[in-house]
Amino acid sequence: MFRCSVRLIKGLTQITWLQEQPVLPNLLYRRSVPAAYLPSRALRVTWPCAEEVKDFSLTNPSWSPNMRNLYNKYMELSQQESWKRLPSYNATATHLIEQYPDSAKPQVTTRLFTRNLDVEDLGFEYVMFYNQAEQRTVCSFQAGPYLESPIGFAHGGAIAAIVDTTSGACTICTVGKVKTANLNINYRSPITLGSTVEVQCRVDKIEGRKIFLSTEIRSVNSQVLHAEATALFIQMKMSE
Numbered sequence: 258m259f260r261c262s263v264r265l266i267k268g269l270t271q272i273t274w275l276q277e278q279p280v281l282p283n284l285l286y287r288r289s290v291p292a293a294y295l296p297s298r299a300l301r302v303t304w305p306c307a308e309e310v311k312d313f314s315l316t317n318p319s320w321s322p323n324m325r326n327l328y329n330k331y332m333e334l335s336q337q338e339s340w341k342r343l344p345s346y347n348a349t350a351t352h353l354i355e356q357y358p359d360s361a362k363p364q365v366t367t368r369l370f371t372r373n374l375d376v377e378d379l380g381f382e383y384v385m386f387y388n389q390a391e392q393r394t395v396c397s398f399q400a401g402p403y404l405e406s407p408i409g410f411a412h413g414g415a416i417a418a419i420v421d422t423t424s425g426a427c428t429i430c431t432v433g434k435v436k437t438a439n440l441n442i443n444y445r446s447p448i449t450l451g452s453t454v455e456v457q458c459r460v461d462k463i464e465g466r467k468i469f470l471s472t473e474i475r476s477v478n479s480q481v482l483h484a485e486a487t488a489l490f491i492q493m494k495m496s497e
């Protein structure tokens with residue numbers, strides 16, 4: 258009962274922020290639900306397994322000091338309203354609850370690619386923050402040992418995945434549902450497994466349904482440029 262209440266309070270805290278966002282409410286819950294049902298809405302946010310859903314973007318023991326420092330830095334900035342931490346679950350559908358009516362909640366067996374391991378430390382450890390006023394996202398990313406290639410360094414595809422995720426989240430928070438149409442990456446310096454890097458992504462321009470973004474991955478002291486990328490996302494049509 259106590260655990261349930263804690264989760265409920267956490268869910269409500271998230272909802273308070275999500276309700277303030279121009280786009281996220283369309284993705285995350287139905288506006289038509291009356292205020293009297295607020296507790297149910299909170300549980301809906303943590304659906305499909307209200308008891309078990311884990312927010313992967315909270316600190317865990319595998320995080321390095323650099324990872325924690327970046328997390329603390331942006332959590333502090335979040336106190337001033339400019340940045341918000343993006344919660345992160347392992348099922349994409351958990352982010353898209355409004356698509357499913359109460360009676361048709363599917364059994365989710367799929368997983369978000371970057372959240373597909375149950376064990377912490379081994380794969381993608383990351384937390385993203387979104388700045389609505391500046392339409393940009395930062396991601397603190399720690400590459401685990403299962404992302405290797407070449408020996409000792411992160412795989413280029415894993416780096417592409419974190420760029421896609423960070424720019425995808427930035428676009429989703431800015432305009433709503435999107436798909437990646439184009440991703441160009443220049444790899445400048447290898448990322449050592451276990452190290453923490455900062456992914457900085459911003460919306461450059463929006464032309465109709467086309468959203469253009471640029472991304473840089475740098476060491477936490479900003480001195481090393483690991484990768485730079487541009488991306489084009491296409492906003493989904495209303496019917497999709």
Ligand SMILES: CCCCCCCCCCCCCCCC(=O)SCCNC(=O)CCNC(=O)[C@H](O)C(C)(C)COP(=O)(O)OP(=O)(O)OC[C@H]1O[C@@H](n2cnc3c(N)ncnc32)[C@H](O)[C@@H]1OP(=O)(O)O
Binds near residue numbers: 435438465494
């Ligand atoms: C709790 C809070 C959580 C919130 C935080 C969420 C957290 C969770 C974050 C996870 C974030 C993961 C983000 C991953 C996102 C993928 O990885 S999606 C998977 C990879 N992408 C795909 O599979 C897409 C495959 N391609 C397609 O489906 C279709 O080609 C597209 C991209 C949807 C476009 O098709 P369409 O809608 O029919 O658009 P279309 O009319 O062809 O083109 C529209 C315009 O775009 C242009 N265009 C289309 N494609 C291209 C292209 N490749 N190059 C240049 N121009 C193009 C067209 O020329 C056209 O331009 P205009 O004529 O209007 O000037």
